[in-house]
Amino acid sequence: MIRVSVVGAQGRMGASVVQAVEAAQDMQIAQKITENDDIAAVTADNTDVAVEFTVPSAALDNVLKLIAQGVSVVVGTTGWTDEKLDRVKAALADAPHQGQAVFIAPNFAISAVLADKFAAEAAKYFTSAEVIELHHPNKVDAPSGTAIHTAHAIAAARREAGCAQMPDATQGEVASRGQSVDGVHVHAVRLQGLNAHEEVLLGNAGEQLVIRADSFDRASFMPGVLLAVRNVASGEHPGLTVGLDTFLDL
Numbered sequence: 001m002i003r004v005s006v007v008g009a010q011g012r013m014g015a016s017v018v019q020a021v022e023a024a025q026d027m028q029i030a031q032k033i034t035e036n037d038d039i040a041a042v043t044a045d046n047t048d049v050a051v052e053f054t055v056p057s058a059a060l061d062n063v064l065k066l067i068a069q070g071v072s073v074v075v076g077t078t079g080w081t082d083e084k085l086d087r088v089k090a091a092l093a094d095a096p097h098q099g100q101a102v103f104i105a106p107n108f109a110i111s112a113v114l115a116d117k118f119a120a121e122a123a124k125y126f127t128s129a130e131v132i133e134l135h136h137p138n139k140v141d142a143p144s145g146t147a148i149h150t151a152h153a154i155a156a157a158r159r160e161a162g163c164a165q166m167p168d169a170t171q172g173e174v175a176s177r178g179q180s181v182d183g184v185h186v187h188a189v190r191l192q193g194l195n196a197h198e199e200v201l202l203g204n205a206g207e208q209l210v211i212r213a214d215s216f217d218r219a220s221f222m223p224g225v226l227l228a229v230r231n232v233a234s235g236e237h238p239g240l241t242v243g244l245d246t247f248l249d250l
């Protein structure tokens with residue numbers, strides 16, 4: 001049995017992960033950590049993999065503590081920057097146990113992972129590309145971690161292909177053009193009734209391709225979370241890994 005501790009266990013995602021782990025035949029819940037609990041309760045003696053779904057302002061600190069406590073981690077919380085990832089890598093280099101792993105996924109839903117991949121593949125064939133992410137209004141971060149990841153993937157593909165800068169004649173106040181992430185404009189919608197959605201618009205003279213992923217329910221993330229837990233528990237992915245595509249045959 002894989003012993004799984006959940007950090008952020010009372011949150012929307014954390015509570016879903018607890019249910020999914022309890023329903024999985026090869027896993028059992030070890031510790032459930034809420035905001036008021038001491039994360040020191042999660043140790044290598046009681047936990048094989050910790051799953052972290054909290055808030056961007058807490059995630060790095062939690063992950064660094066778990067690494068120091070000898071525990072491998074699957075992370076779904078957003079807000080990761082290159083600087084934060086470097087701190088995780090440095091902590092893993094000093095980790096108490098050999099082969100410890102941290103796996104971070106901007107999105108655990110297969111629809112979102114595929115949308116990201118298709119967008120990166122399509123990006124070089126179009127003059128323009130923009131990302132629109134749409135979420136429930138309780139989300140604290142904007143733009144979404146997924147949209148930031150998609151924008152970087154589009155930008156990297158366009159750089160590699162030597163694409164020209166995207167045309168944009170906007171002058172003056174540019175706030176309504178969204179946030180430029182790596183040169184790709186990203187727009188964030190927060191709307192009651194929505195869950196997690198992303199649209200990538202790709203345009204050429206006289207044509208448009210729209211790639212859209214809709215996650216209607218948090219159940220959509222659970223197969224990806226369990227897949228990540230199993231892969232991390234296997235010990236075959238030591239160090240830092242980012243992106244669920246690593247564990248899929250894409």
Ligand SMILES: NC(=O)C1=CN([C@@H]2O[C@H](COP(=O)(O)OP(=O)(O)OC[C@H]3O[C@@H](n4cnc5c(N)ncnc54)[C@H](O)[C@@H]3O)[C@@H](O)[C@H]2O)C=CC1
Nearest residue numbers: 008010011012013034035054058076077078105106107108
């Ligand atoms: N990678 C993915 O596929 C997905 C990622 N997310 C991300 O996961 C994160 C959590 O999302 P939700 O569950 O919707 O948020 P939420 O607000 O429902 O839950 C966060 C929970 O973390 C708790 N918390 C805050 N600080 C803590 C700490 N230091 N230690 C332990 N618990 C702490 C809060 O009390 C709350 O219960 C967000 O960053 C969100 O963007 C959400 C859905 C899917």
Ligand SMILES: O=C(O)C1=N[C@H](C(=O)O)C[C@H](O)C1
Nearest residue numbers: 078106107139144145146196
């Ligand atoms: O907060 C959410 O709900 C989600 N957060 C992640 C993100 O910011 O990309 C993943 C998914 O979009 C749901």
